[in-house]
Amino acid sequence: MSIETSSRQPGPADIRRWRRYLADERAEAAVYRDLAGRRSGEEREILLALAEAERRHEQHWLDLLGDQVGKPLRGDLRTRVLGFLARRFGSVFVLALAQRAEARSPYSADTDATPQMAADEQIHEEVVRALAARGRQRLSGTFRAAVFGANDGLVSNLALVLGISASGVPTHVVLLTGISGLLAGALSMGAGEYVSVRSQRELLEASTPNPATRSVLPHLDVDANELTLVYRARGMSADEAQSHADEVLHGLSTYTVEPDTASDVDAIDEHEAVGNGWSAAISSFCFFASGALIPIIPYLFGLGGTTAVIVAAVLVGIVLLGTGAVVGLLSGASPLKRALRQLGIGFGAAAATYLLGLVFGATLG
Incomplete structure (x- = not known):
């Protein structure tokens, strides 16, 4: 979607404001690139995509400014601090600060910014919030x-x-x-x-199924299928438990799946990691x-x-x-x-x- 430019004649205050927006967009893009340099996989791709979005916003202000771009300005103090932290730490603290920075975007109240740009900034807040939530959980x-x-x-x-x-x-x-x-x-x-x-730890250990249970699975009565009771006790409905147990026993009988991995009878849902006492x-x-x-x-x-x-x-x-x-x-x-x-x-x-x-x-x- 193309970004429309303003048709009115800009005044000195407009030029100053656009140049400030341009500097901030460049600084924010740099922050996301620096953070991406310390990440890998999906998080890296997401951060680079955010940097690319900021580059599109940067181009909007370049188009409006034309030959009045002037000497590049520095981003605001908050964004520069973010960049400093991103280059040296790349931690959840930087993402949390970036989340707050995205939430303060002035584009929704500025007629020179397009509705798409304002929407982008609001979505960026949610993207950064989700990335920061991963770090907070860790x-x-x-x-x-x-x-x-x-x-x-x-x-x-x-x-x-x-x-x-x-x-x-x-x-x-x-x-x-x-x-x-x-x-x-x-x-x-x-x-x-x-x-x-x-x-x-002792409570979790008490909830861990006996590993020896796997060895008796091939000897279960297929018609009675007591394994369904295990899954029902774990919260499955009767039909889901029956279907899952049938799949496990069928895999054992046809040797299509190894007994050690065919059944999740020894699985346990650990809701939180437990450290050393x-x-x-x-x-x-x-x-x-x-x-x-x-x-x-x-x-x-x-x-x-x-x-x-x-x-x-x-x-x-x-x-x-x-x-x-x-x-x-x-x-x-x-x-x-x-x-x-x-x-x-x-x-x-x-x-x-x-x-x-x-x-x-x-x-x-």
Whole structure:
């Protein structure tokens, strides 16, 4: 489908805007090409197709500008940052940022962009969203453990340290309490994760059919066909189970299929991958400990009183904003909103314990 050009005489503002669009299209195409260079197979083909679509949009603005193209401009800061990340990392973070960039396309409200271009940009958002979803799924387990563990350590130990500090105890007591909270929380997280992973593995193992069952398949009564009960127990309808079991037994009787592969009687639907218990425990311990260390840093350097409280709160606030922004990026939501939400929740919990510490300190005093 051809792209129509504008028939009206462009003004200086139009020329500037078209040149900006041209620069952005070139930068976005470069981002997709850089990402494609780090992918293979279907994902590579999809990213190259997106780059080609951006090239078509680029040609539209070239046609409108004609001999007024001028010196090439640089893409906007957001797109340049995307390009930098794509060349060096090519990760799901870049795709998540690209998803948000596509969602902000101005073409739907610009009469100089064709309806096809506006539709392209909206479809591009969905394409990038789907590609980003693949990456999110690949790292969801590890990322969840990292964010949950670090945030738990940050908030719980900040609340503990501030609560104890507000009660008026000496600085060394606050430090000792913070270190104890770090160790206790990290060990608890590690032990809990180990038990969780081990229990999940044991449940899956209990659901795994006995491999010896395959050896009795050739001896089943074809007329009775007990194999249908296996498939019905797995959720198939009676007719589907009967048909599938007949196919399996027919393959065995005619030797057209090997017994080990003819039947999926030993198949199991694992809804989620399960990692190693010790690896999960050590990771959780480290994630929690890294977060819980932040609030006690000022006390480790000898600060005390209100100064230590303020420094601890500032340090934890910076980290909470960072983790919240990362969560926002990966979820395709606003990084700023997620960062502020994370900060509000963390500081809310810490403020509550600080006030309780003041109350108990005044009461005991």
